[in-house]
Amino acid sequence: MLDNIYVLCGGISAEHEISLMSAMNIINNLDKSKYNIYPVYIDKKGAWVEHDKIEKRIEKPEELISKTEMKPAESIGKFLYGNYRVDENNLFIPSIHGTYGEDGIIQGFLEVLDVPYVGSGVLASAACMDKVFTNQILEQSGMAQAKYMGIIQQDYLVKSDEIIQKIEAKIDYPMFVKPANAGSSVGVTKADNKEELLKSIDTAFRFDKKILVEEAIIGRELEVSVIGNDFPVASLPGEHVVDGHEFFDYESKYFDRTTVIKAPTEVTPEQEDEVRRTAVKAYELMGCKGIARVDIFMRDSDKKMLVNEINTFPGMTGTSLAPLLWKPTDDTDFSSLLEKLIAFALEEYKEKKKTQRSVD
Template sequence: MKKKIAILFGGKSTEHEVSRVSASSVLRNIDISKYDVYPIGITKDGEWFEYTGSIDKIENGQWEKDEYYKKPEGQKVLFNREVDVVFPVLHGLCGEDGTVQGLCRLIDIPCVGPNVMSSAVCMDKVYTKYVLEHFEIKQADYVVVTAVEYGISRDKIIDTIEKKLKYDVFIKPSNSGSSVGITKAHDRKELIDGIEEALKYDRKVLVEKAINAREVEVAVLGNDKPKAGVPGEILPAKEFYDYEAKYEDAESKLLIPADMNGTELEKIKKLAVKIYTALDCAGMARVDFLVDKVTSEIYLNEVNTIPGFTKISMYPKMWEAAGKAYKDLISELIEFAIERNNN
């Protein structure tokens, strides 16, 4: 008998559009000889709908207007336990941060990807740093800024950042993905503007020392015995790999394998698995690194527990380079979810 798989897409986060494109790719590649599929869309307002229309309309956002195919209260598909596994293709808040994972845990349905704790910690860039400092993982120097502190003593905070980090620096909302809300500051005005921009997306902001680095990513797959795929390298069209460079600029390039020798590739793969294990990840994650262009030192950038699954996304491409077809990758993720739920 075929397993019934609920594919969640959309969501309330700033990455709603990217989620739709990722989910469309999953829906086009999932093995329908093995699985019955229930696409469940979540609007930006948080309404859930079971959707049985065209995948193209998911990708372009027209699914919400396709009333003929839309069935209200899609969450009933989950609560009535009509599905065997939930595959949340939800990037960012209210999807990648442990919320949906907690819902699945509550109703005892296997969920693709890491558990509640791992998802929440990896989503929060500040707490990822706090945890991995214990494991002596090299990371860029940083300062944490909260909205309350910034409102009370802005100039003191700016002085502290300039003294500790100097320029250039990156400013990031602690809980955000796809580089939404991230800016690079070269001077005091850009730093203030960047912090205030990041505070639009989160009450907690991470300011990091900029490293003259290459961006290398590693796809990790598995539960208790995770494995790393072929590392890939980002060649951004802009000064850094922001949202536009990731999804809209055709000049951004992906290099698989990364331009590293065999020893360096194995080193970064082992480090990715170490980080994955330290954060108690399961199913999948993409571990992103910064490799200093001068010293070749490797710094952790961030960990993505629901990496992009679009046709240009690194996670499936890195596994394809390792000999794992997209369809097989999806099937393995589903089986890992069942395995973890049973243990």
Template sequence: MKKRIGLLYGGKSAEHEVSLATALAVTKALNFSDYEVYPIYITEEGEWQRGARLEGPADDIAQLQHGDGTGEPNDISAFLPADSGEALDVVIPLLHGPNGEDGTVQGLLEVLNIPYVGNGVLASAAGMDKVIMKQLFSVAGLNQTPYVYFIRSEWQADQDGWLDRVERELAWPVFVKPANLGSSVGISKAEDRTELAAAVREALKFDRKVIVEQGVAGREIEIAVLGNDEPETSVAGEIKPMGGFYDYDAKYKDGDTALIVPAELDEEIYSRLAEDAKRAFKILDCSGLVRADFFVTAENEVMINEVNTMPGFTPYSMFPLMWQESGLAYPDLIERLISLALERHREKQQLQSRRG
């Protein structure tokens, strides 16, 4: 009997377009002889629209943007029984950024008791907020770059004071980021106080909380993690931006970045990366998948930068590429993630909801 898959994508987020590209790629990799696939599209305005069952891979992104027109803001009917009259067996959330990758949709799926691929509420929320994430990394004893953070009201009340603090505690250059966003949206590099102030203003367009990180002169190395209680790691990959740094355009528009998979690393360095990636996975209570991003300096110091709980997931994104090089092809990776989601859901069903 075919499993009924809900493919959830789009979203009220600056990463809406990235999500659409991911959903298109997933439809091309799913085995439609094993699955009934139901598209659930969230518009940029936040309206939920479930389309008719897909009979095969989507032809283009435009096809995925046409729901049945019945969606209303925050309408959960998209998750109710499918065209066949049966409930969805599992949902694959392919949402990036706030209102999707941050635990909000995961919480809705938990309340509805629907299995879903990827990280749960806690891991998603903590992984989305770069400040909370780094604070947990500190608890786990993970090495990371120095940082300063503040919220909009604190910045507005004392801009000079915060500029002074960054200059006092960090070394130039610094990177300024919205605390709760991914895909390098709103990130700027600052070489001096004037550029820092402009970078903060840019980041505050996307979030009320801003994090300023000290730049690191080192290689940008990533490693993929897969699993639930016993996570496994892939080969490592290296990001080599041809321009200034790995911003949104370098990731998704310019193609001006070299992705080297596998990265050339000493076995000792790889082992440290793999171990730290698993420690990060566990301290955030992750499940399903994570991409862990590191810096490796010329002195072989390993510093964790962040983890992404819903990494880019087209066949040309680093997470699938690293698993491809590890022997797990893109369609098989999706199958594995679905199995992990169902495994985690079965475990949760063993919990008691009543005393006695």
């Protein structure tokens, strides 16, 4: 029997505010008659602050913010030895996007606590967070992708001219430049020429020491929600139609009211089958568990499906496609989806406990 659910939110990433929006939506849709729900706010310096048990609906994400003067280590110690109900049946939902939450760090901490949690484990989280590494794994597995190059900041500082030449030889303009480890399109810019490429590289290096340069695909970006552990299933594809933005950036994702959400979107039956199969294959190759959103380009010229990226804890806001797509797929609403994710987390935890850890 599951007693307590701890919802981690905030964090030190550039997606701090989006995490609060996701956490609010999750908390409001969890069954409060079934679970004791405790939000745990992580501030922008990494300090943890636990809220009291949630009894009523949260009206705005700012309600989850709590101030503390404690340092991260001190605050985590206070949580573990003062508030965490160690002798009860607990589960964590790490509703933290980007660095510190979606990159394996929190997952590793929860593994040390020996507690079930929603979403992928350490390796899959870290691998999917790093866009260059994701591309390399999928490329080795024969999955179609946009042309790309990964760049390490230390190398770029030493031989920038050589690297720029290699980029221009491999990838035609326009191209996109992204931090390797960031989400919600933070730090992503488009370059139409060499001057813009240089500026875009500088921008991306502000957010990470490794960046990704990839060709611009003329086509549609389809989003598929995949759930499950050993036998994952894919939702119908969805799509954000952006008006007034060159690409689906941070502003258009969360704050532009002109962005049209299509859940599901219009594709042929053959395209629907292909994009769903592609999403499940990518999910399995990366070792994802629980839930992930797989973003796939469908190129206009030949309708070819190209895997873009995988988000191992996708947005759970009211406008996020990962939860919205399940209602038209199999009539699963958000509360029911959370129940499925909790069941997957408990299932995965039980499977891990079967693994022999000692030779005794």
